[in-house]
Amino acid sequence: MKQFTMRDESFVCENCGYEVTNLGYTARDHCPSCLYSKHVDIMPGDRQNKCRGLLEPVGIEKFKDIYKIIYRCEKCQQMHKNIIAKDDDMNEIIKLTTNVNY
Numbered sequence: 896m897k898q899f900t901m902r903d904e905s906f907v908c909e910n911c912g913y914e915v916t917n918l919g920y921t922a923r924d925h926c927p928s929c930l931y932s933k934h935v936d937i938m939p940g941d942r943q944n945k946c947r948g949l950l951e952p953v954g955i956e957k958f959k960d961i962y963k964i965i966y967r968c969e970k971c972q973q974m975h976k977n978i979i980a981k982d983d984d985m986n987e988i989i990k991l992t993t994n995v996n997y
Contacts, residue, residue, distance in 0.1 A: 900940030909933065910949055918980055925950070925964065927982045930991070934968045934975070946971050955979075955991045964991065 902924075903917045910931035917923055922940055925932035932950035937943045948970025956963045956976060963976040979988060 898938045898941075900938070902940040902942070918982070920981075921978075923980070924977045925952075925980070925983075927980055928984055928987075930964055930983060930987050932964075932966055932975070932977060934970065934973070946973075950975055952987070952991055955988065962988075964988075 899922075901922055903919065903922050905914070905916050905923070907914055908926035908929060908931060911926060911929040913926050913928040915923060915926050915928075924939075930952040932952075934946040934948045934950050935942050935944050946968060948968040950966035950968050952964050953967050954965040956965055962979045964979060966975045966977065967973070968975070
C-alpha cells in the first residue's frame with residue numbers, strides 16, 4: 896500500500912493559470928478547471944519526484960464507486976492516476992470519458 900502524506904495546498908495551475916484553492920476534505924493534487932496535475936510525488940504527497948513535468952489528463956477510470964483521472968507525464972511519459980475531486984469541471988471530465996487514445 897502506498898504511503899500518503901496529506902498535502903492540501905493551494906497553487907497556480909501551470910497549464911491554465913487558474914488559482915487553485917485548498918480542497919478541504921483531502922489532498923489537492925490537480926487543477927479543478929483544466930484537470931492538469933504536476934509530476935511532483937514518488938509516494939503520494941512526498942514532493943520528492945525530480946521530474947516536475949506536467950501531467951496531462953488523458954482518460955477516466957472507474958473502479959467500484961471511485962472515478963480516477965488517468966494522466967500521462969508530458970516530460971517522462973509515465974502514467975499516473977488521481978481520484979476525481981468534488982469541484983472538478985464536469986465538462987472536462989465528460990470530455991475525458993470519450994478519449995480512447997491513451
